[in-house]
Amino acid sequence: MNKSGGFFDTQYLLFNYQLFTLFCNIRFYLIALLVASSFHAAAQEILDLPGKQAIVSLSAPQSVKKMLDKYIQLPAEPFASEYDESAFVHRIQKEISEIMATEGYFSVSVSVIKPAHAQSIEIKVDPGELTRVGSVSLEFSGDIANSDKEHRKRIEQLRAAWSLKTGKPFRAADWEQAKSALINSVTQQAFAAAAITSSQASVDPGAARADLTVTIDSGPVFHLGEIQISGLKRYDASLITRLATFKPGDIYQRDLLHQYQLALQKTPQFSTVTVSIVPDIAQHRSIPVKVMLTEAHAQRFAFGAGYSSNNGARGEINYQYHNLFDRAWNLTSLLRLEQKRQTFLAGVDTLPDQNNINHSFSASLQMTDIAGLKTDVQKAGLTRNYQTPTTVMQLGLNWQREHKKPDGANDQINQALVLDWRWRRRIVDDPVNVRRGDITEVRIGGGTRQLLSDQDFIRTYANHQSWWPVGLRDTFFLRAEVGYTLAPSRFGIPQEYLFRAGGIQSLRGYAFKSIGVHEGSAVVGGRTMATGTAEYTHWLTHQWGAATFVDIGSAADRWQDMRMFLGYGAGVRWRSPAGPLALDLARGHETGNWRVHFSMAVAF
Known part of the structure; x- marks a missing residue:
């Protein structure tokens, strides 16, 4: 910068002034450009607002x-x-x-x-007038049309079951679904190779009418042949064939094969099972039944941990061996340690026969400390089991020795040899997350002093549970149970054949098994019991729901001593992959106390 006599050079000042002016103009234009862009964006947003006229x-x-x-x-x-x-x-x-x-x-x-x-x-x-179904013609050929009485009756049933009847709206999806349901019904039994040979919908747009014609060729009647097994390495083929409820020569039924596959899938010896036939008309007199399977590991260890507000935290070890004595019998042993109960169990299950009957032998040791009552129990038993997809029936002979130690009262040793019968039926829409259905259980058992028992008694018990769907998601649940042990006295009878109430699946708002008969400062089982539950669950999403409930009931030594206890509250439900888990907050009306009830198990 040049200076002359203390004054700035005039040209230098003029140059800086021009630069300053140019800088101001540039700032002005930039600001103007930004403002214009903002107005343009705002205008565009206004045009994009809901309610503007669509193109x-x-x-x-x-x-x-x-x-x-x-x-x-x-x-x-x-x-x-x-x-x-x-x-x-x-x-x-x-x-x-x-x-x-x-x-x-x-x-x-x-x-x-x-x-x-x-x-x-x-x-x-x-849209014009909706086209509706006019005439419907279902024609049959093949063995089903041979004038046999049973076949004529079946054709009548198929025609009666046709869903797209005269007067119904004619929609393409309904048309395809009706044909699919028809051929599925024909191939369900006897006619495994049945097929639709022609189908036509004659539409008259002016009359808004569609006349339907379907022709089905049933083909010949199929008879089941021998069972062909693939994938079997460790076990004898009799393990597979003995579970079949059909014999060679029986008329083909899809349900028979499906039930056979389910029976095989339930056996622990196999991880995957597929039962099928290839509907080859040339082999219709004796079509082979193909069984493809993958064997599971013969031995299996499992470890688990969990928590329940009934018995507290727990850990367990389970060992299974699925080929005992090379007869494919199942050996199971379990060690479960809980805060209030410790159990060791070992048992052997034979294979079910063609009548779904098998036998079980088990022995167990158990120690409990609940509501002031400590017990040491040794037990052994033999049971005959009969099982169908909906029903379980068991007849067992069990011997039990119990050392009973109530706080503040005398110790007792009770023994009983009990013949016990149990029947249970389950008809539900989903075995894991039930929304509609019923479960009923009935048990009757007893012992006598004449045969290794310290007391004469007959124990009876019944439990019923029902679920009803409400709206699209919600569920209403009712449960009722009652038990009565006929005996001169409760003394000499093990606790398993007496009754206490309280806790999850009984009376929420009260501690587990805290309602019964008092001996000293302990609560022991009485000869009578009755409890019930009403619960409503509102599912907020597919997995999460909220429930409100009321429980009522009691347990005592005589019916006239029964004093009803009431519990009520609300809780959270979560549909886990293993089934619904519950976290409930309940108030015991008789005590005024609030109690949290929670159960969750994690296997690893």
Whole structure:
């Protein structure tokens, strides 16, 4: 910078002034540009707000528009050219006509309305009259049409079960579903190779009528042949064949093969099982039954941990061996350690025979410390089991020795040899997450002083549970149980054959087995018991729900001593992969105390 006599150079000042002016102008233009951009963006956002006029709109009756909106996507931007607009109009008219035809509208009118000098297009849809089913003709050929009385009856049943009857709307999906259900019913029994040889829907758009014709060739009657097994290495083939409820020569039934597959899948010796036939007409007199399977490991260790508000934290070890004595018998042993109960159990299960009957032998040791009562129990038993998909029936002979130690009262040793019968039926929609169904259980057992028992007694017990769906998601649940032991006295009878109440699956709001008969400061079992539950669950999502409940009941030594206890509260439900888990907060009305009830188990 030059200085002369203490003054700045004039040219230098002028140059800086010009730079300053240029800088200010640039700042002004930049600010103006930013403001203009902001106004443009704001204007664009206003145009994009809901309620602005669409470039292409669809006008139709509400039910039709709702259906079309699922399949048609309208453009959100202006067309680049008149050619693009014309191509879109041509395509959309064709698509709408095709979609409407699948729903039974064959006289649909699709018009395009475009006001002059307007940027919008309105697609107007007049569906016309809905086409309905006119006549229905189901024709049969093959062995099913041989005038046999049973076959004639079956044809009548198939025609009666046809779902797309006269007067119903004719929709493409319903038409395909009706044909699929028909051929599925024919191939269900005897006619494994049945097929639809022709099907026609004659549509008269002017009369809004569709006449239907279907022809089915049943083919010959199929008879089951020998069982062909693949994948068997460790076990004898009799393990597979003995579970079959059919014999060679029986008429083919799909349900028979399905039940056979389920029976094999339940056996622990196999990890995967598939039972099928190849419907080869040339072999219809003796079609082979193919069983493809994968053997599971013969030995298995499992470890687990969990927590329950009834018995506290627990850990367990389980060992299973599935080929005892090379007879495919199942050996199971379990060591379970809980805060209030410790159990060691070992048992052997034989294979079920063709009548679904097997036998079990078990022995166990158990120690408990619940509600002031300590017990040491040794037990051994033999049981005959009968099982179907919905029913379990057991008849067992069990010997038990119990050392009973109530706080503040005398110790006792009770022994009993008990003949015990148990029947349980389960008919539910989902074995893991039940929403509709019933479970009923009945037990009767007893012992006598004449045969290794310290007391004469007969124990009876019944339990019933019902679920009803409410609306789309919710569930209402009722449970009732009652028990009575007929005996001169409760003394001399092991606790397993007496009754206490309280805790999960009994009376929430009260401690586990805290309601019964008092001996000293302990609560022991009495000869009578009755409890019930009403619960409503509202599922907020598929997995999470909230429940409210009321429990009522009691246990005592005599019916006249029964004093009803009431518990109520609310809780959270979670549908886990292993079943619903519950966290409940309940109030015991008689005590005024609040109690948390929770159960969860984790296997690893």
